[in-house]
Amino acid sequence: MTPVEYTPENKVLVDAFEALLPEQQLKDYWGHDDVEPVRAQIKDHYIAEQQYVCVYCNRQIVTANKALWDAEHIISRAKAARFMFTPENLAISCRDCNIAKGEQDVRTSQPQKFPDTSAHYRIAHPHFDKYADHIRWFGDICAPISEKGAQTLIVCNLTRFTAKLLGVEGKLVDPGFDKQVGELIKAKTKLEAKAALAAVTVYVEDIPQV
Structure with missing residues (x-):
C-alpha cells in the first residue's frame, strides 16, 4: 500500500505535532478542529488507495458517505500517540472492525521508534503484510x-x-x-x-x- 504524502499545509501541522515533547503528544489532538484538513486527507487517500476495502475484514463498501469509514491507527493513539500521523500507521477500516479492535495493542514489542517491519506486529499489517x-x-x-x-x-x-x-x-x-x-x-x-x-x-x- 502506498502511504499518504501530506500536502505542504498539512505537513506543517504534522511536523508541529511531532516536534512536541512526548508528554505533550496527546491522543486527543486528533480531534482538534485545526487537524480536520489532515484527517480529511488521510481518509480520502486511503479510501482511494484501498478501493473502499477494509484492511481487516476485506469487505468492500463503495459509498460516497465517508462517515461509514474510520481513519484507522494500526497502533492506537491510546497506546502510542506519537505515531498518530505516521503514514505507515494509517489506513481505513469499517466501523465494526474499528470498534472491535478498539485500543488493543497489536505490537509484539514497544520500541520508541516506529516499528516498521512485519515482525513487530501480531496481526496482519496493511503496509507490511500481504492479506x-x-x-x-x-x-x-x-x-x-x-x-x-x-x-x-x-x-x-x-x-x-x-x-x-x-x-x-x-x-x-x-x-x-x-x-x-x-x-x-x-x-x-x-x-x-x-x-x-x-x-x-x-x-x-x-x-x-x-
Missing part, C-alpha cells in the same frame, strides 16, 4: 492461515460474519469451530468443500447460547 498470506474467506467464513491471521480474526472479531449468517449471538472464538474451518481450508474438491461447510454449520448449531 492473502494470512486470511482466506469462504463466503462469510473467515479462515486464518497463519498465526497473524488467527490474531487478526480475534482482535477484529471477524467471525461476526459467520455468526450473523448462522443466527448465532456473540463471538465464535472456539477451538472446535477453528478445527471445522481448518477442514474447510484443506478441501481439495467442491464436494469436500460443501461437506466441510455443512460440518461448520452443524457445529455452530450445537454451540450453546450464552
Whole structure:
C-alpha cells in the first residue's frame, strides 16, 4: 500500500505535532478542529488507495458517505500517540472492525521508534503484510492461515460474519469451530468443500447460547 504524502499545509501541522515533547503528544489532538484538513486527507487517500476495502475484514463498501469509514491507527493513539500521523500507521477500516479492535495493542514489542517491519506486529499489517498470506474467506467464513491471521480474526472479531449468517449471538472464538474451518481450508474438491461447510454449520448449531 502506498502511504499518504501530506500536502505542504498539512505537513506543517504534522511536523508541529511531532516536534512536541512526548508528554505533550496527546491522543486527543486528533480531534482538534485545526487537524480536520489532515484527517480529511488521510481518509480520502486511503479510501482511494484501498478501493473502499477494509484492511481487516476485506469487505468492500463503495459509498460516497465517508462517515461509514474510520481513519484507522494500526497502533492506537491510546497506546502510542506519537505515531498518530505516521503514514505507515494509517489506513481505513469499517466501523465494526474499528470498534472491535478498539485500543488493543497489536505490537509484539514497544520500541520508541516506529516499528516498521512485519515482525513487530501480531496481526496482519496493511503496509507490511500481504492479506492473502494470512486470511482466506469462504463466503462469510473467515479462515486464518497463519498465526497473524488467527490474531487478526480475534482482535477484529471477524467471525461476526459467520455468526450473523448462522443466527448465532456473540463471538465464535472456539477451538472446535477453528478445527471445522481448518477442514474447510484443506478441501481439495467442491464436494469436500460443501461437506466441510455443512460440518461448520452443524457445529455452530450445537454451540450453546450464552
